[in-house]
Amino acid sequence: xxxxxxxxxxxxxxxxxxxxxxxxxxxxxxxxxxxxxxxxxxxxxxxxxxxxxxxxxxxxxxxxxxxxxxxxxxxxxxxxxxxxxxxxxxxxxxxxxxxxxxxxxxxxxxxxxxxxxxxxxxxxxxxxxxxxxxxxxxxxxxxxxxxxxxxxxxxxxxxxxxxxxxxxxxxxxxxxxxxxxxxxxxxxxxxxxxxxxxxxxxxxxxxxxxxxxxxxxxxxxxxxxxxxxxxxxxxxxxxxxxxxxxxxxxxxxxxxxxxxxxxxxxxxxxxxxxxxxxxxxxxxxxxxxxxxxxxxxxxxxxxxxxxxxxxxxxxxxxxxxxxxxxxxxxxxxxxx
Amino acid sequence: xxxxxxxxxxxxxxxxxxxxxxxxxxxxxxxxxxxxxxxxxxxxxxxxxxxxxxxxxxxxxxxxxxxxxxxxxxxxxxxxxxxxxxxxxxxxxxxxxxxxxxxxxxxxxxxxxxxxxxxxxxxxxxxxxxxxxxxxxxxxxxxxxxxxxxxxxxxxxxxxxxxxxxxxxxxxxxxxxxxxxxxxxxxxxxxxxxxxxxxxxxxxxxxxxxxxxxxxxxxxxxxxxxxxxxxxxxxxxxxxxxxxxxxxxxxxxxxxxxxxxxxxxxxxxxxxxxxxxxxxxxxxxxxxxxxxxxxxxxxxxxxxxxxxxxxxxxxxxxxxxxxxxxxxxxxxxxxx
DNA sequence: GTGAAAGCGCTAACAT
DNA sequence: ATGTTAGCGCTTTCAC
Numbered sequence: 149x150x151x152x153x154x155x156x157x158x159x160x161x162x163x164x165x166x167x168x169x170x171x172x173x174x175x176x177x178x179x180x181x182x183x184x185x186x187x188x189x190x191x192x193x194x195x196x197x198x199x200x201x202x203x204x205x206x207x208x209x210x211x212x213x214x215x216x217x218x219x220x221x222x223x224x225x226x227x228x229x230x231x232x233x234x235x236x237x238x239x240x241x242x243x244x245x246x247x248x249x250x251x252x253x254x255x256x257x258x259x260x261x262x263x264x265x266x267x268x269x270x271x272x273x274x275x276x277x278x279x280x281x282x283x284x285x286x287x288x289x290x291x292x293x294x295x296x297x298x299x300x301x302x303x304x305x306x307x308x309x310x311x312x313x314x315x316x317x318x319x320x321x322x323x324x325x326x327x328x329x330x331x332x333x334x335x336x337x338x339x340x341x342x343x344x345x346x347x348x349x350x351x352x353x354x355x356x357x358x359x360x361x362x363x364x365x366x367x368x369x370x371x372x373x374x375x376x377x378x379x380x381x382x383x384x385x386x387x388x389x390x391x392x393x394x395x396x397x398x399x400x401x402x403x404x405x406x407x408x409x410x411x412x413x414x415x416x417x418x419x420x421x422x423x424x425x426x427x428x429x430x431x432x433x434x435x436x437x438x439x440x441x442x443x444x445x446x447x448x449x450x451x452x453x454x455x456x457x458x459x460x461x462x463x464x465x466x467x468x469x470x471x472x473x474x475x476x477x478x479x480x481x482x483x484x
Numbered sequence: 485x486x487x488x489x490x491x492x493x494x495x496x497x498x499x500x501x502x503x504x505x506x507x508x509x510x511x512x513x514x515x516x517x518x519x520x521x522x523x524x525x526x527x528x529x530x531x532x533x534x535x536x537x538x539x540x541x542x543x544x545x546x547x548x549x550x551x552x553x554x555x556x557x558x559x560x561x562x563x564x565x566x567x568x569x570x571x572x573x574x575x576x577x578x579x580x581x582x583x584x585x586x587x588x589x590x591x592x593x594x595x596x597x598x599x600x601x602x603x604x605x606x607x608x609x610x611x612x613x614x615x616x617x618x619x620x621x622x623x624x625x626x627x628x629x630x631x632x633x634x635x636x637x638x639x640x641x642x643x644x645x646x647x648x649x650x651x652x653x654x655x656x657x658x659x660x661x662x663x664x665x666x667x668x669x670x671x672x673x674x675x676x677x678x679x680x681x682x683x684x685x686x687x688x689x690x691x692x693x694x695x696x697x698x699x700x701x702x703x704x705x706x707x708x709x710x711x712x713x714x715x716x717x718x719x720x721x722x723x724x725x726x727x728x729x730x731x732x733x734x735x736x737x738x739x740x741x742x743x744x745x746x747x748x749x750x751x752x753x754x755x756x757x758x759x760x761x762x763x764x765x766x767x768x769x770x771x772x773x774x775x776x777x778x779x780x781x782x783x784x785x786x787x788x789x790x791x792x793x794x795x796x797x798x799x800x801x802x803x804x805x806x807x808x809x810x811x812x813x814x815x816x817x818x819x820x
Numbered sequence: 821g822t823g824a825a826a827g828c829g830c831t832a833a834c835a836t
Numbered sequence: 837a838t839g840t841t842a843g844c845g846c847t848t849t850c851a852c
Contacts, residue, residue: 203829
């Protein structure tokens with residue numbers, strides 16, 4: 149006994165009016181008399197009417213739904229970005245479909261396809277670390293679905309972008325290490341194909357140079373997850389004897405390294421100072437607490453979705469593509 | 485110049501066949517000749533045809549989309565459940581729409597409405613801690629949208645359920661504390677309106693009783709977030725002098741308490757042993773590393789969505805509602 | 821093996 | 837202030 153979801157037609161029949169009247173009444177169209185509007189609303193509520201978004205979307209040729217793709221939910225940063233996006237999107241009458249790529253290009257492509265099949269009106273994407281082929285993004289654009297990239301951006305794709313000033317941040321972090329007397333600073337870097345990785349490394353280089361500290365290429369390791377810390381264990385421990393500080397490209401990696409060194413008897417920060425990046429809540433759980441650089445995830449999410457909705461609601465405005473840059477703050481704790 | 489998304493009609497016109505033929509060819513209907521099928525597929529690929537899920541859903545009266553609501557993405561447990569759900573759902577041709585309630589009943593209700601308007605075929609829900617009114621769940625069921633609850637369940641609502649054996653887990657945790665010589669065990673409990681909270685407290689009580697340890701009601705505090713630890717700071721520190729162990733209802737809370745006590749000079753676990761629950765990755769970051777109880781999130785997600793899809797695909801089977809219980813493992817680390 | 825036609829639920833231009 | 841009608845993209849029954 150399938151309890152049928154009431155449709156506009158059902159309401160129309162029950163009330164002896166036409167479907168269009170019902171539609172107009174529900175959408176508070178000014179032409180409809182107050183009385184009719186009231187009757188329709190009352191009856192609709194009584195039968196628990198719920199608009200069929202599929203039908204509305206099909207009619208309007210847009211779904212009022214935005215697609216979000218993040219690498220992983222567990223990262224506090226991304227979850228704050230999502231919160232920012234949700235708050236603005238809901239308040240403007242948009243829904244969101246959220247996907248995670250698990251840092252996998254294949255999964256990211258599947259996600260995009262699913263979102264496009266769902267006819268999302270626009271996309272908010274932070275590409276996976278393994279994404280080298282951008283054809284799925286261009287495909288979306290060819291279908292006239294705008295993309296706003298956040299945090300990690302893709303060069304050469306016409307789109308709005310919202311990023312942190314990763315260069316400044318890692319410059320500040322590195323500078324702090326130098327100011328506090330460190331000279332031989334190991335850098336655990338993210339892949340250089342993503343902007344975030346490149347920019348954070350660039351900040352590190354420039355800070356060293358500016359302070360007249362010679363860059364030692366030996367001190368730079370591609371290593372941006374706790375897993376890779378384990379994998380590079382030997383190498384890291386070997387280098388550790390030769391450095392007095394470590395700047396890891398994110399907090400998870402920083403803490404994994406911290407653990408590793410502590411297990412080998414190093415005292416942090418006395419023998420080796422350690423910094424992360426991102427100010428994840430785990431930074432305060434680590435012991436010693438982690439010096440890091442805070443990012444404005446929530447604000448970035450709000451900005452990204454605002455730019456997207458603005459573009460969607462002014463399709464003919466030919467708005468120029470913009471890149472908004474957010475400044476974070478150095479957070480000095482115990483580890484450096 | 486809106487680059488039009490190709491539709492079945494467009495393909496039909498271009499190829500000089502009828503839309504029904506195109507539809508059948510794309511769906512590999514056996515009636516269609518191999519030649520036609522090939523021509524249709526080739527042309528569809530060349531124009532990057534993408535089925536319009538909205539239209540398909542409208543026609544079929546189902547969206548092949550499942551709705552997921554979790555309290556918060558950042559919790560490792562929930563994100564593993566989501567991964568489990570996604571893997572099975574994708575492999576069976578379903579998409580997912582994921583929402584977070586932020587532990588807020590209001591937001592949870594909005595989420596459910598949005599998902600129902602999207603005509604999801606079924607729901608996978610872990611209710612928020614603040615949810616006391618269940619009308620949004622019954623509403624979904626009245627619309628014939630089945631719900632599978634996971635981790636946190638709601639009594640009295642006809643639905644499948646997938647849970648951890650929280651009773652056994654907290655019994656094991658408490659028992660471990662007793663076995664290692666602790667007698668005065670503080671318990672930081674979750675709200676008793678959610679099953680998880682009740683069950684974990686029940687395990688604590690029963691373990692104490694079974695070992696002949698008298699329960700001291702004074703040692704039980706409603707406190708299940710780091711925030712609440714801060715709020716109950718005085719009270720906790722006051723009690724701390726009187727106990728030799730603390731069992732917190734989750735790892736975040738456990739670690740917050742650990743920090744608090746350490747700052748006040750307590751040595752963990754020598755003076756006070758601490759355990760959490762859930763085996764979040766932060767348990768290994770804490771210092772000392774946290775003794776806790778591991779939950780099988782990924783497996784629970786797979787099971788939950790399997791039950792849901794099974795029900796969806798056998799609408800007339802009148803399958804009895806089931807509750808699947810997953811057993812976790814005690815993870816003994818340094819803190820207890 | 822293929823086509824014509826109807827309809828899923830909704831909206832909006834065009835009546836009246 | 838309200839009704840009629842057509843159509844969004846797709847599937848499917850019924851023809852042939």
